[in-house]
Amino acid sequence: MTDENRPSSYEPKNDFQIQVAQRVTRLPPYLFGRINKRIHQKRTAGDDVIELGMGNPTDPPEELVIEKLVEAARDPRNHRYSKSNGIGNLRKEVGAKYFKKYGVRLDTDEEVIVCLGSKEGFSHMCLAMMGPGDTAIVPAPYFPVHVYAIALASGNVIQLDVTDHDRFLKNIAYTCETLYPKPKLLCLCYPHNPSSVVVEQAFFDEVVKLAKKYGFMVISDFAYADVAFDGYKPPSFLASKGAIDVGVEFTTMSKGYNMAGWRVGFCCGNREMVSALATIKGYYDYGMFQAIQVAAIMALRHTDAAVEAQSVIYQSRRDALCDGLARLGWEDSRPKAGMFVWQPIPEPWRSRMSTMDFAMMLLEEGNVAVSPGSGFGPAGEGFLRMSLVENEERLRQAVRQIKACLKEAETRY
Known part of the structure; x- marks a missing residue:
């Protein structure tokens, strides 16, 4: 039937339905979406929101790293497809850092891959290691990707409380002895995100x-x-005897090197697991822009002092935030590592409202955005995660x- 011959009341039927994969429907709603949407609305309206939610570094990389990126970007050879496992010299620099900092020797051809x-x-x-019916143990509270990457790989998750080291290890053993099939x-995640819990090398020995x-x-x-x-040195899992027989470790240049948007990460360790990841990546991507890899080599070779100085900056910000909260009567929860303060909500607010409601109140009435602990699973209820990416004055202003927000709110609760 042509358009001319159709009756005027004709409406085409559309019974077609988009059926997304079950791996997508298994994912819960993004709990931070509500906060992120409101931040955008308030900023669009002209409000100066102090963002303490996302750990998104605000400091730039070292100038020599940026200059190297510009230089490498002008080389036509760097605009071709790159190797999905990373260029050899970058993998060698990662191996050199592991040996220098942790005493770990890596075969950079077989035991290092760029991500x-x-x-x-x-x-x-997770996609390479997990499948339907497989189970993984993750720390609770959890960083969302540790749960949802496993879910996307069709695996199951068991969450174990991360706050007590001995109990965590005992719970791992108990889970393995009582669950069938055993966890795969x-x-x-240490230093742990979001709770900032840290461990010593002996913990990894037991793992x-x-x-x-x-x-x-x-x-x-x-x-x-x-x-x-405060002098704490985070240990590497791979520095424990036999660790390379059973696992891998992921590191990144996002934090200490201020290269979050560059997306430079590494996986090191067990060669079979690294090979499996390389197989997956070989199907999914053509590797990282080579100019970024060249600049990352420069950063690894020449900016150790700057990385140490960045930790000093974060420590000063930590003290500015924690000292200020302590003056309000909040618990002193300053971490030994990481970019976040995992802060218990003080009473009476903890008993009066949910963590999400408390976070939304700070945003709506105080123009301070924080991450509600409930966004990191049930174990996070009653806590806030507050990032250290703003400068000291902005943190004091927060x-x-x-x-002021809580003083005003006291009249209503």
């Missing part, structure tokens, strides 16, 4: 023993390797605005 940020690498490693994978006893693989998310305070 488009550690988040991409972690997600694709253990995800670790290796458990992995060999019960036959599970280990993924260590070492995103905050370069940001630590405390003043929080104080």
Whole structure:
């Protein structure tokens, strides 16, 4: 029937339905979406919102790294497809850093791969290791990708409280002894995001023993390797004897090197796991823009002092925020490492409202954006995650605005 012959009341039927994959429908609503949308609305309206939610570095990389990027971008050879596992010289620099800093020797041809940020690498490693019916253990509270990358790989998740080291290890053993089939994978994250819990090398020694006893693989998310305070030195999982037999470790240049938007990460460790990740990446991408890789080499070779100085900056920001909150009567929760303060909500607010409602009140009435702990799972209820990306004066201003907001709110609750 032509358009001319159709009756005027004719409406085409559209019974077609888009059916997305179950792996997508299994994902819960993004809990931070409500806050992010409101931040955008308020800023569009002209409000000066102090953003303490996302750990998005505001400081630039070193100038020599930027200059190297510009130089490399002008080389026509760097605009071709790159190798999906990263150029050889960058992998060698990663190996050199591991040996210098942790005493770990790596075969950079077989035991190191470059990722488009550690988040991409972690997600694709889960896809390489997990499948329907497989189970992984993750710390609780959790960083969202540690749960949802496993869900996207059709795996199941068991969350174990991360706050007590001995209990965490015992719970791993108990889970392996009572669950059938046994967990296939253990995800670790130290310094921990969001809770800022830290460990010593002996903890990883015990993890290796458990992995060999019960036959599970280990993924260590070492995103905050370069940001630590008060003399604390975060240990590498791979520095424990036998660790390379059972797992891998992801690191990133996003934090200490201020290269978050560059998306430079690395996976190091067990060659079979690295090879499996390389297989997945070989199908999914053509590797990182080579000019960025060349600039990353420059950063790894020549900016150790700047990375150490960045930790000092974050420590000063930590003290500015925690000192200010302590003056308000809040618990002193200053971390030993990482870019966040994991802050218990003080009473009476903790009993009066949910963590999400408290965070929304600070945003709506105080123009301070924080991450509600409930966004990191049930274990995060009653906490806020507050990032250290703003400068000290902005952090002090945030405390003043929080104080004023809560004083005003007391008249209504």
